[in-house]
């Protein structure tokens with residue numbers, strides 16, 4: 321039987337080499353060792369201590385549960401339908417493999433398990449061991465049994481121990497505002513999801529039309545995280561079908577997109593008709609030094625008199641002035 325694990329080494333020099341499973345942890349061929357939480361097979365990857373947060377307290381699970389009860393009562397929503405609504409956006413199928421970053425105490429697990437229709441794999445990771453331990457205990461004791469395999473790990477969502485294109489979809493709710501590097505967190509989800517897979521991310525952040533209202537100011541005073549803006553500039557350049565919406569009283573942004581590994585397609589050589597002329601390529605890459613503005617205006621006037629675009633006129637006189645062109 322192979323002792324290969326699905327996890328890979330996060331040390332840069334190891335280039336995501338596969339880790340092998342031993343009794344007490346995982347190891348890579350360069351000698352890096354990732355210990356298991358004692359008496360479990362849950363690996364604890366190296367997390368930067370500066371990234372420890374309020375969730376690394378012993379009673380973090382209980383504090384989180386209290387804040388969830390407050391949240392759903394305050395916004396008059398119910399947790400079951402809310403989580404189901406978000407998970408629907410992952411387009412999971414029977415047999416899918418899904419990643420949950422910042423999974424916390426595993427509140428999404430029963431809904432993910434159901435969405436996989438009895439077959440599939442869920443990888444739940446969190447930077448806080450205390451939260452993952454609560455998740456493991458609830459998974460073992462409280463959640464309905466199924467043949468869906470659930471794997472837990474303690475790791476940093478901004479340095480994921482998985483190969484590229486490993487997942488069908490990736491999901492995150494509630495912690496991305498706290499990530500040390502949000503852009504890297506989203507880039508990592510994008511990296512590990514296959515082309516055409518889905519990424520869904522949500523966290524506190526008022527819709528912009530609410531920020532200056534009493535409603536919004538009350539929430540921000542209560543918790544400054546409500547003033548966070550959706551991290552739109554962190555969405556990968558290759559993302560397709562991007563959608564931004566708000567949930568829970570328009571106080572939580574939800575970003576979803578379809579993963580693509582290819583750049584957006586664009587033809588930069590289509591000429592513009594009209595006065596200015598040129599193409600995306602010439603207008604962007606073809607800038608010349610500044611000239612006397614009076615001369616520029618005379619050139620524009622002459623181009624108009626001749627009925628050609630400014631770019632065509634300029635290119636013709638520049639070419640003519642170059643010997644042999």
Ligand SMILES: C[S@@+](CC[C@H](N)C(=O)[O-])C[C@H]1O[C@@H](n2cnc3c(N)ncnc32)[C@H](O)[C@@H]1O
Nearest residue numbers: 375422423424427446447448476477493494495
């Ligand atoms: C508000 S809780 C949300 C938990 C869960 N997703 C839920 O919906 O109930 C936020 C979680 O994000 C985790 N978190 C924060 N920064 C993280 C990081 N860099 N990597 C992984 N998890 C992180 C916290 O430890 C915490 O468990």
